[in-house]
Amino acid sequence: LNNIIEGFKRFRHDIFPTQKDLFKRLATAQNPRAMFITCADSRIVPELITQSSPGDLFVTRNVGNVVPPYGQMNGGVSTAIEYAVVALGVKHIIVCGHSDCGAMKAVLNPKSLANMPTVQAWLRHVEVAKTVVEEHAHCGCGGSHLALLTEENVIAQLNHLLTHPSVAARVASGQLFIHGWVYNIETSEIVAYDAELGRFLPLDGEVVPTATPRPRFTAPDKD
Amino acid sequence: LNNIIEGFKRFRHDIFPTQKDLFKRLATAQNPRAMFITCADSRIVPELITQSSPGDLFVTRNVGNVVPPYGQMNGGVSTAIEYAVVALGVKHIIVCGHSDCGAMKAVLNPKSLANMPTVQAWLRHVEVAKTVVEEHAHCGCGGSHLALLTEENVIAQLNHLLTHPSVAARVASGQLFIHGWVYNIETSEIVAYDAELGRFLPLDGEVVPTATPRPRFTAPDKD
Amino acid sequence: LNNIIEGFKRFRHDIFPTQKDLFKRLATAQNPRAMFITCADSRIVPELITQSSPGDLFVTRNVGNVVPPYGQMNGGVSTAIEYAVVALGVKHIIVCGHSDCGAMKAVLNPKSLANMPTVQAWLRHVEVAKTVVEEHAHCGCGGSHLALLTEENVIAQLNHLLTHPSVAARVASGQLFIHGWVYNIETSEIVAYDAELGRFLPLDGEVVPTATPRPRFTAPDKD
Amino acid sequence: LNNIIEGFKRFRHDIFPTQKDLFKRLATAQNPRAMFITCADSRIVPELITQSSPGDLFVTRNVGNVVPPYGQMNGGVSTAIEYAVVALGVKHIIVCGHSDCGAMKAVLNPKSLANMPTVQAWLRHVEVAKTVVEEHAHCGCGGSHLALLTEENVIAQLNHLLTHPSVAARVASGQLFIHGWVYNIETSEIVAYDAELGRFLPLDGEVVPTATPRPRFTAPDKD
Amino acid sequence: LNNIIEGFKRFRHDIFPTQKDLFKRLATAQNPRAMFITCADSRIVPELITQSSPGDLFVTRNVGNVVPPYGQMNGGVSTAIEYAVVALGVKHIIVCGHSDCGAMKAVLNPKSLANMPTVQAWLRHVEVAKTVVEEHAHCGCGGSHLALLTEENVIAQLNHLLTHPSVAARVASGQLFIHGWVYNIETSEIVAYDAELGRFLPLDGEVVPTATPRPRFTAPDKD
Amino acid sequence: LNNIIEGFKRFRHDIFPTQKDLFKRLATAQNPRAMFITCADSRIVPELITQSSPGDLFVTRNVGNVVPPYGQMNGGVSTAIEYAVVALGVKHIIVCGHSDCGAMKAVLNPKSLANMPTVQAWLRHVEVAKTVVEEHAHCGCGGSHLALLTEENVIAQLNHLLTHPSVAARVASGQLFIHGWVYNIETSEIVAYDAELGRFLPLDGEVVPTATPRPRFTAPDKD
């Protein structure tokens, strides 16, 4: 723990004084524009890869960047979504997977989970992506199973996202936008899902890909 | 979303090249020493306040830095704990609350949750802390209800942490250590729970406070 | 009960003998091509409105033609879907709502459910559609709330359908097709959802509307 | 899907005009006298075998004609029961099993469910019948295991039915009657459970068998 | 606690030595013939009112002598039943309610449970009995609501008992017997439910009333 | 059942008349000072080993003297705790394990539970103790695995007890005390957990061991 406490002391004495005004402003309210759902993996630092400041991103992280579908039993991720959309009014939700994800590897190799029953149960939310990959294992479409599963998992979690009432209602009227990314740790590349084309494209390409279905309604005038 | 994409481009072109070696090393494995459980609040950036690098902290975040007790229905937080302890072998788990927490304010003002049923259900895990505060509302012990609830919530979540088999077993033999912090956004101060004294003390004081119960066994020799 | 028993006797003596061969053929196997998910409402007779014979439609019916999203707790509808797709290999799934639906009326008038707690909990699966309607209550887009909710409910249940692994995998490779209908009891009209256009169109129009997302893969050769 | 759409067109142009008055009358209300709970199997058409018209039967169908017991987690079947009894005031509930049922065969051959975890979990509600059959496998009482299980399953689901508050209260005062049937696809025979005798008898025999326990109260005068 | 510790010392020094042989015999095995399910109420001492010795009764106690129906989520009572029947092979299960039961009074006066959400949820298992009583509140059949509810609750829990596979199978073949009692604290009277007559009769009357349904099978020869 | 009915008659005719006054006083209220949570095992008679009278102990019993942690799904034990603390205001809660416990033996030998799925699921609440024992199987600390597991199980259930809001709040202010015992059937010895020392000590030794954490607050004046 010493490294961490030393890090905290450095933050307190060297960094904090230079951002005192920002933190003072943030002391009594947050007003983030985006929600970021990603893996708990230690190699992902959302604020670093998007160069965001404190107050910018509402972040929820779990094993495998999972979004359980809305149901009768809702937990932490569903809570964070409802809070972000209803209480904070975020305009964007980003679901971000990543290369070399331990959760995805475990899905492809279930035996590795023998002594982790909780992880095993949780990854049932990835089953939909796994089934897609299994059905197409022999499709010769190039690309590894792990890469394909990582992408399909992001698509599956975007579908789950649309089962949440607060999300679906605002997406249907063009007030909220959803995004599906995969971040490559080694190369720093991010690809984003384009729902119209059914494919992932570079996030920093000419056109910004979007996973948001076409709105069916005009937004009410209330904002 | 433009800010975020611009931030990503800056990361990719300006920051990443300077840390290329670190990311190459991380491309195929993570080996974090600590797990960090904190609130989804946008004003908390765990890696910033502990000056950690990618690969250092396994992070799970949710509304109110809650740790549901281990049970027959386990979700994302329980999964992250099991994965961190069993698969990654972390040595420390930090539960970190913070000042001005929207979840704590909602617990004290349940009416604000009328149209957020999922958040309401989730915050049942904070009930134990709320009951403590309510019982002592008239105790005249100084300090606001919000500050007291924030601290009691951290203590409650530490108790929940000890209901998880993987955690309890390693704590009982001195192989895993647990910590309860409260971070003050405005002042940058962090206080940590000292289980022996039953009080919170500054993290950067002379003695490092610990919330870990005394081990009942000697660690097996396996490491 | 007399009517029903008399009906059974009529069936046995007058109808059955004329279809003896069909029933003999069906005695040891079923091989339906389509699954039909509709409301328990007594006014809907799926085989009548599609002029189907015994053996044609695998039918599951519940209050509000609901499809709960796939999750850790799955019940009767999820079971029927898994069985239809995996064990029977159906090629089409139709979700069929209807005019004057008691469940939809109850969603718009929750007080009517005061002494029906189970119905109330079940209709939480319609919340996503209700939230869409509420957000657009003042949109002046014509059409009643009830009609809009009935359509949005079908769209919501189609989204839920795509969270089921067996469904998503086969839809992704063009082996399974999903359809969203609304049947009008008084006029006998059926409208079907066109996902591309985001609107409902007559089922007996020139083009057959489809709610199936574009496949991302070519079907494996196994059939 | 063509067959189904063609069927719908035939219904719309040939059948509907002849029943226009019935459908007009049904357009704004349903008033069924009986609820029919049966298997989703495509070979069962409840309205055909009871020669019922639209508006006569409130129908819920699932794999294995299961009625989960009333509990803290209630789903679609429990919802349909509560709605039928409380909102619609049906006087009869019929639970109808059938010959050659895929669900019953799966219960006797659990290996066939290896890749259908949801079906497997659902059929836990049939466990009580399975245990009875297993205990009496060597009883030499004649009849196949499948036939015995199908009957015992109907008895078990009748018992489950009586755990539902709305059902039990009305049965106790002679306002609601419950029936357990097994339908034979090949022969068109239906047998019904006689609770007093503890045996199944032909439905079209001299006496109509009943599964309703003797009422303990006189019905209130309210109707 | 002093009373209790003093009581223990009296047991250890005065009582235990007189029953040393019994306890020695019991040290490595239990072989109870009956399971006793009753309320946690401090005024009920099962071994006292049946004059039983250590080793005679397998006892489970909870608020309201509830037996939740067998389902997908089973808890402590279901566990005790399965263990008693399968592992210990008990021949009798007694469900015993009692006069002046706090749980029954709370069911009739739900407001008293406002700050006890867990108790409230648990007593949902008594809803079936409550609904019966409410429907017959104005029946003028004599007897108080509390007494009627207490009896109906025992009947409801006997019905729940029959949804447990291990119980139903053995009851069906005459190997296990179930009993429903109500104990009167003030008068020491016990009445027992007679399922055939649908009424409660004195336990110490001429005929011993039984709540066991008639067996449908002959017991296998295995014992 | 004859023994039991004969026992009841003896109680009614020989014992009850001698305690008529006590039972009369108890007829309309209970006011127990302590709650006793123990195993359903027939060899444990709480009132015998503590020489308590009717009205003294509020008793809940289940397989393995388990206290599930407080959560979103609470059952019978949680209900009994809430009722005892909030409605009855007990001052002490005793969790009492015992020698030769069938539940503990089953935890060490899971195969024995193959045909008892409900018991298996329930004993998941003992997993935390089992994991501790497994980690220290080779510690050579003397004592059998069974004895160690029995003690660790009591400690685990005490931790679970502290996740219950009603318990934690009153413990935090010194109004409620918790105790962890292990009773030896053969020798009549009881040892009690001393939380400060982290060890079990004889209950009838010089100092009474306590498992209650130090209070963090002064009790409110309300009593």
Ligand SMILES: [Zn+2]
């Ligand atoms: Zn990952």
Ligand SMILES: [Zn+2]
């Ligand atoms: Zn917060």
Ligand SMILES: [Zn+2]
């Ligand atoms: Zn309807």
Ligand SMILES: [Zn+2]
């Ligand atoms: Zn069937």
Ligand SMILES: [Zn+2]
């Ligand atoms: Zn009671």
Ligand SMILES: [Zn+2]
């Ligand atoms: Zn035991």
